[in-house]
Amino acid sequence: MKKQIVVVLMLFWSFASFSQKEVPAFKSGEKLWYKMSYSGFLKAGTAVLELNEVELDGKKVFYSKGSGWTSGIIKWFFKIDDVYESYFDKDTIKPYYFKRKIDEGGYKKHRNTQFNYDSKEAYVQDFINQKDTIIAFSNVQDMMSSFYYLRTQDVKGMKKGDEIAIDMFMDSQVYPFKLRYLGKEVLKTKFGKINALVFRPLVQSGRIFKAEESVTIWITDDANKIPIKMQADLSVGSLRAELQQYQGLVTGFNKR
Template sequence: MKKIGLLILLFITTNSFVSQEDSYTTGEFIKLRIHYGLVNAGYATLEVKEAVKNNKKVHHVIGKGYTVGMAKFFFKVEDDYQSYFDKITNKPYQFLRKIDEGGYTKHQEGFFNQDSNTVLVKDYKKKTEKTFSVTDDVQDIVSSFYYLRNHPKIDKLKEGESIYIDMFFDDETTKFKLKFLGREDIKTKFGKVSCMMFRPYVQAGRVFKEDESLTVWISDDENKIPIRLKASLAVGSLKADIDSFKGLKTTLKVKK
């Protein structure tokens, strides 16, 4: 059941991808249902709001993940990931990570100083404050993939090619790798959706290992929203499928 927490994290961190113009706007809301076989295990959501930081309007993304029913009884997950980032540069100003995954808890906020390339992390559980040096183009775990939505190469990748970015997570900067696997039509409750397939990796020994079979299907249209995520297990697989959405910048392309 620990895979539920990882899949929720994967959903939050692989929200969607597109090129050139912003593929999202204030008011976008996406919800995925997480299931193991026929068992409804939980949900993950992402919502784009607007806030003010440094006297300017910025994107405020709120990502939630939680288990339900029997899954909640056996392995309770309540995750809250948030990010505030610049509407033009996509550089993050602040992040929140407040999680409870089967009793494993963490409550942190990070405050980025773009001038000095540092981030002040306040750990409310440990009651500590630490400042870390970061790279010039670093992203937090949520802003990373809104950045990738507008990456100029994302829709030009050939099968087997990858994109790398710097991501600050768990008090350090790590390389995040996104590998393009190809294209496939996915059947959803809304109809068939043409998708791009990706495999996300974090450095070996981190949350995800390269030998883990984690795949995400992203709509191959202007929105590039997550349609399906899958984590293959020793027996069966844990999946997340799109359950609802609203406020997309353009109409989702669906094959009837």
């Protein structure tokens, strides 16, 4: 149960979809609040994603921060307090600096990663194990920048079954990440009936997920392209994340 919640929270940071390149999908000041529940009725936690423009080494960049924590009954037997931060290029979305500080039931990680595009190497500082590592990379996104990078892609011509693949840098390794397009759907939400695009990340079946295709995510079918709902079928029960509040979007939702 503990690892199931952690893995789904980690997947949540990296899920996103795509918008036409002519229309910006996000801007400084965007903030999203999500409610997470276990098996449809137990409050499991909260996730907050925010984006702002800041200055890094004399250059204007985007700074994104993702925070996640457990609450309710779940918190009593498994406490999560995670913070992810990314500084990335405003135009190319290339990550420059990534921070990850997590405490998941006493399991802690505190790592900072700097991406050097001249040497194509990532310098990883592990503060828990007091170890520094240099990893070679090419065309990667970190766990936060991937959320925004994917939202800049044009999917106008995508058909059911088409897939998008990126390489994600996480825990001093590069992981392939695939997202399959399932089609369109009208989703009933607290904001009304929203036109949505449906995607499914391909995950490993077995110990945590029931099958390779156990996670489904609904993305608003508008210029924002933000996740509005996620459903994950676990080996025991299910986990759901739903948008509860937002601010600073580039446009309103495309409602039915």
